Amino acid sequence: MPKKLTSEFNQQTQPVRKHKVFNNWDIVTKGWYVACESSELKSGKVLSTYLNGQKLVLWRTKDGVACTDGFCPHMGVDLAIGKVVDEKLQCFFHHWQFDKGANCVHIPCGEEVPKNLKFNSYATEEKYGHIWVWPEAQTEEAVLDIPGLEGHELIYKADKAYERTCHYHITMINGIDPQHLRTVHNISIDMDIDIDETKSNHIEFTLNGKFPKATLQERMGKFLLGESYSYSMKYADGCLAALTMLRGAKLFNKYALPELKMLFAYSLVEEGKILVRPIFVNKKSKGIFAPFFNFFKLFMTKRFFKMLQGEDGMVYENIRFNTTAFLKLDAPVVKYISYLNRLEDSSWSRPSK
Ligand code: FES
Ligand SMILES: [Fe+2]
The missing domain is CATH 3.90.380.10 (Naphthalene 1,2-dioxygenase Alpha Subunit; Chain A, domain 1)
Structure with a gap:
């Protein structure tokens, strides 16, 4: 008995129809995904999380939770070993600093920020005791209100x-x-x-x-x-x-x-x-x-x-x-x-x- 029945099994006799979104492992729809429980993210700390094939980092700022890609856009160091300095995320290696919009705002060794940095931020919301992340920087959508509970404590x-x-x-x-x-x-x-x-x-x-x-x-x-x-x-x-x-x-x-x-x-x-x-x-x-x-x-x-x-x-x-x-x-x-x-x-x- 194999450990896991992968999609390779029965491919000739029972092939699976590939849908545009439904049951399609390549697609991540725009939506709210839980990154962690709120209590797991302590103020002043950087938290690393894995979500839908992405490694992300989270930290708290005055106006909410910041979330960016998990690897430094300079040389790819894991940003989870960095630290929070004045609400910015500072990479461990060369101390480049990033704001919550994933903009590089400080390079201690002085040169200009390269133009083609590939680095993204993601919209976040705290609700129902969890931190939710949206797979794009901007969203108009709030985390779902459960029908009948809108506006209630x-x-x-x-x-x-x-x-x-x-x-x-x-x-x-x-x-x-x-x-x-x-x-x-x-x-x-x-x-x-x-x-x-x-x-x-x-x-x-x-x-x-x-x-x-x-x-x-x-x-x-x-x-x-x-x-x-x-x-x-x-x-x-x-x-x-x-x-x-x-x-x-x-x-x-x-x-x-x-x-x-x-x-x-x-x-x-x-x-x-x-x-x-x-x-x-x-x-x-x-x-x-x-x-x-x-x-x-x-x-x-x-x-x-x-x-x-x-x-x-x-x-x-x-x-x-x-x-x-x-x-x-x-x-x-x-x-x-x-x-x-x-x-x-x-x-x-x-x-x-
Ligand atoms: S690798 Fe992060 S600042 Fe250089
Ligand atoms: Fe059921």
Whole structure:
């Protein structure tokens, strides 16, 4: 048994169709990618990170986090061994200094800055306890607001990041693949699916259905949460997904329950391997019992996530995703793939092999 089933296997008998963006390891779409947790970047220190095939460095300035390419544009020294001097990044070797826009602003030995320095900066944002990087210097786009949480004070907690051996475009399908909801999760697929594509780089699926009464799990669901269930998945830029569970749910059909929300932030590790960062997010409760409610909401989100993940996580190891045999029922997946293929690629994409 080989250690890893690479794309070379079954190439003659089961070739994979190459898409413009979907499941294409050469493409990095414009979008927000997590570089690290906020607490990992200490003030005055330089942090090295690997993201989507790039080695980057990060440091803090008065007006936010700076992020540039990871090698000095002079002779290519690793900038992670440099230091922060007056909010500039100083290379260890010849002490050239760079500002947050990746401009060389000081050369101690006095000569002029060469004109053709190839060195880039990247837009950053701190949100949900993480530092996010955009693969271009400028962006108009903020890190996704989770539907229903816009403008609220938030609580969040990152779960342990994990790797998968398939592209994140494929793992992201999990929430919207109707057939497997029946066969793996025992949920009725007699449901309404509402698709919102009001913004070209976002797509949101809302799924509503009635609990059937066949299994114990279904009868329990119906007893606790009422006749119907609803959840939504919102995708941003093909690399970030917001899941809302228990939409409009009422305990014993009477008491409104808080919606449970989480993000899946994805990035590429290398061809054939991705990193998934789950982040549980909710509205911050106020009042005397707030610490209990806050803990409980994040705890329940984690329980639901672990339950769903445990039921079908193994599907995504060694999957060879095929896009030529869809049924009518797979329409949401088809829609999602065409959304991905419309997204813009970025400066981090590699030339196609
Ligand atoms: S290699 Fe960085 S300043 Fe020379
Ligand atoms: Fe699933």
